[in-house]
Amino acid sequence: MLKIGHEVVRPGKKLEDASVTIQVPEELETVPGIPLNDREVDWYAREYPLESINYTERASRDWANALRDQHAEMREIRKEHDKLNRGLIMAARQTADMEPTGEPTGEDVSQAIKDKARELGYLEVGITAYDHRYEFQSKRDFTKHPHAICLAYEQDFEPTQTIPSVDAEIVHSSTYRTQAAAGLELGRFINSIGYRAHVIHSSDATGPVIPMFVEAGLGQLGACGYLLTPHAGNRNRLMMVTTDAQVTYDKPIDYGIHAFCQVCQVCVNRCPGRALMRDKIWWRGLEKNKLYFKRCRPVMARYLGCGICMKTCPIQKYGLQATMDHYAETGQVLGKGTHDLEGYTLEGKGYFGPGELPVFDRGFFDMPHGTIEDHAFENFKDQAKAAGGQISDDMIQELKTEMGRAMGQQYDAVAMISDNLDIDADYI
Numbered sequence: 001m002l003k004i005g006h007e008v009v010r011p012g013k014k015l016e017d018a019s020v021t022i023q024v025p026e027e028l029e030t031v032p033g034i035p036l037n038d039r040e041v042d043w044y045a046r047e048y049p050l051e052s053i054n055y056t057e058r059a060s061r062d063w064a065n066a067l068r069d070q071h072a073e074m075r076e077i078r079k080e081h082d083k084l085n086r087g088l089i090m091a092a093r094q095t096a097d098m099e100p101t102g103e104p105t106g107e108d109v110s111q112a113i114k115d116k117a118r119e120l121g122y123l124e125v126g127i128t129a130y131d132h133r134y135e136f137q138s139k140r141d142f143t144k145h146p147h148a149i150c151l152a153y154e155q156d157f158e159p160t161q162t163i164p165s166v167d168a169e170i171v172h173s174s175t176y177r178t179q180a181a182a183g184l185e186l187g188r189f190i191n192s193i194g195y196r197a198h199v200i201h202s203s204d205a206t207g208p209v210i211p212m213f214v215e216a217g218l219g220q221l222g223a224c225g226y227l228l229t230p231h232a233g234n235r236n237r238l239m240m241v242t243t244d245a246q247v248t249y250d251k252p253i254d255y256g257i258h259a260f261c262q263v264c265q266v267c268v269n270r271c272p273g274r275a276l277m278r279d280k281i282w283w284r285g286l287e288k289n290k291l292y293f294k295r296c297r298p299v300m301a302r303y304l305g306c307g308i309c310m311k312t313c314p315i316q317k318y319g320l321q322a323t324m325d326h327y328a329e330t331g332q333v334l335g336k337g338t339h340d341l342e343g344y345t346l347e348g349k350g351y352f353g354p355g356e357l358p359v360f361d362r363g364f365f366d367m368p369h370g371t372i373e374d375h376a377f378e379n380f381k382d383q384a385k386a387a388g389g390q391i392s393d394d395m396i397q398e399l400k401t402e403m404g405r406a407m408g409q410q411y412d413a414v415a416m417i418s419d420n421l422d423i424d425a426d427y428i
């Protein structure tokens, strides 16, 4: 039995459940939240502001969407989701200017907001300062309230275990919609107790939000690039409501996850694209396992959004309490090496059990890079080179069309909306 370093007490999974106590072995203790260097976070935010990969990697996004649309069933499901989701995004945007409908009492309303959020179905809720350092350049001044209510909504267990699958894709997008509707309700509640509330739809996120969620104590960043929460690991969808309400901030917590991921490594070993880093690096002032985006997107595009790093995480499957208890007792990672945790099927490629990974053809990872305009210009240069320097009218016309598309999308805020938040959220 390993020596226990400290205990973390968190609310139960359901509103009516008793609180849970997580015992963190001493050897897994690091720091509350994420190890970070504030001066570096400041410097990068100032000198190299963040931008959404929906803009900076738009060429590969369009390429991936075209590939995904070849799957007839998913194409229809996605169309339906986009239609329903767009209404929710627009409704959320309107909350930015909504006035309170009630009078404030002057008392701290943190607990009232948290109780309401839990009643509305959120699994985890915490409050912290809205940190502009993790904001996309294109989302500057998008939200003006000083406090961030960080909300995690659990995605259903059963369909998630079938990842990658159509069922998992359906539950993935429906969870985003369900939590958005709950967020609008939470916003109305905050208005009714006398304060402003800007509901930010997860597809319209202002930046990579995970550092704020960690700061608010909801969980810690996993090696897979997702937030890991105690009850559902990475099986959550995240969104934020900013407010001017009178609130108290929560504190970051050391759940032992930062160190546990280095022992576990299941998602790293199981990733079909070999897109997850074994070791942590310092990136923009934070210590984390960085995702190789160029190795992830081609897999996501071809295999139903992939998500194997979610499915194979023991904290997602068994919860943090059971995972930590097992580790403290045995020194082993719960479920590691079992088909139940590690096995998955890729459509058209077959089943891969523990220790087995698919092999892809040469060219599998080739995809366009950069913004639409970067890619269009690179393409133009390649064509001109292949034609021995001769530039045809068709080549110029193609370049003009792509440039026009790029300019149109750059100024169309709705076209910048994310359909791939997980990668974006990881982009710290």
Ligand code: SF4
Residues within 6 Å of the ligand: 270, 271, 272, 273, 274, 275, 276, 291, 295, 296, 297, 299, 300, 305, 306, 307, 308, 309, 310
């Ligand atoms: S989504 Fe798939 S390819 Fe991307 S990091 Fe996760 S397991 Fe790897």
Ligand code: SF4
Residues within 6 Å of the ligand: 222, 223, 224, 225, 228, 260, 261, 262, 264, 265, 266, 267, 268, 312, 313, 314, 315
């Ligand atoms: S699978 Fe293991 S290494 Fe990956 S995020 Fe989950 S706990 Fe961390």
